[in-house]
Amino acid sequence: MMHGVAIHDVVAGYGRRVVLKGISAGLPESAVTAVVGPNGSGKSTLLGVLAGVVEPAGGRVEREGRRPGYVFQRSAAPDALPLTVRDTVAMGRWALRGPWRRLTAADRAVVDACMSRLGILDLAGRQLGALSGGQRQRALVAQGLAQEPGLLLLDEPATGLDVEAARLIGAVIDEESAAGVTVVHVTHDLAAAMAARHCLLLDGGRLVAQGPPGEVLTPQALRGVFGGRPQPVGPRDR
Numbered sequence: 001m002m003h004g005v006a007i008h009d010v011v012a013g014y015g016r017r018v019v020l021k022g023i024s025a026g027l028p029e030s031a032v033t034a035v036v037g038p039n040g041s042g043k044s045t046l047l048g049v050l051a052g053v054v055e056p057a058g059g060r061v062e063r064e065g066r067r068p069g070y071v072f073q074r075s076a077a078p079d080a081l082p083l084t085v086r087d088t089v090a091m092g093r094w095a096l097r098g099p100w101r102r103l104t105a106a107d108r109a110v111v112d113a114c115m116s117r118l119g120i121l122d123l124a125g126r127q128l129g130a131l132s133g134g135q136r137q138r139a140l141v142a143q144g145l146a147q148e149p150g151l152l153l154l155d156e157p158a159t160g161l162d163v164e165a166a167r168l169i170g171a172v173i174d175e176e177s178a179a180g181v182t183v184v185h186v187t188h189d190l191a192a193a194m195a196a197r198h199c200l201l202l203d204g205g206r207l208v209a210q211g212p213p214g215e216v217l218t219p220q221a222l223r224g225v226f227g228g229r230p231q232p233v234g235p236r237d238r
């Protein structure tokens with residue numbers, strides 16, 4: 001397997017709190033890797049390390065020059081900022097142009113194309129804070145796409161979305177990986193995880209298993225990790 005990104009023995013946390021306790025993993029190039037695990041197992045922290053916003057206390061990440069684009073969890077997005085949907089998506093271009101630069105016509109075309117792909121072009125002028133949770137989530141995914149990253153990091157992008165919006169985001173993820181982007185997708189949706197090329201199963205800040213999702217997400221492994229806790233939802237549970 002060609003590794004798009006290699007994670008070597010990464011230890012990371014917040015202040016003195018260690019969350020990731022030595023993670024080594026390879027993420028296949030131009031393909032989707034699903035990250036699965038219970039609440040608090042360190043999935044978002046791992047994405048933060050891949051994004052470069054959480055500095056590992058030990059170990060290292062090799063991105064092979066891929067520029068990360070990070071779509072954080074909806075609940076982490078401030079909704080009090082007076083930003084329109086178009087402003088929010090346009091912020092994705094700052095990753096390339098630097099903040100507060102005037103966007104070019106080409107930038108604006110990318111911003112419109114990204115809104116169109118997420119079905120939110122008609123919401124472009126609306127305030128982000130005045131949108132429904134699912135609409136806001138689409139705007140955040142569009143912002144991630146507008147960065148045109150080589151490594152797209154998505155933290156539960158479809159959680160809480162209706163079936164149609166979740167399908168749209170699944171399609172976008174597939175299109176990006178087909179276009180050569182290495183995608184990392186944190187999800188509690190078992191069907192979405194099974195659709196990935198590769199899977200990392202985390203528990204308590206450790207990597208319990210990695211490999212093809214069909215081999216990693218066995219009933220036995222899921223029972224072992226989730227125990228009596230809520231499990232990722234399968235299609236039959238919805």
Ligand SMILES: Nc1ncnc2c1ncn2[C@@H]1O[C@H](COP(=O)(O)OP(=O)(O)OP(=O)(O)O)[C@@H](O)[C@H]1O
Pocket residue numbers: 014017019037038039040041042043044045046
């Ligand atoms: N900014 C932070 N400062 C301090 N501790 C944090 C911070 N972010 C996360 N943590 C702690 O790190 C641990 C792992 O959190 P993380 O968000 O990585 O888990 P997760 O697997 O993404 O969980 P979830 O499924 O709930 O999103 C948790 O115990 C959490 O309380």
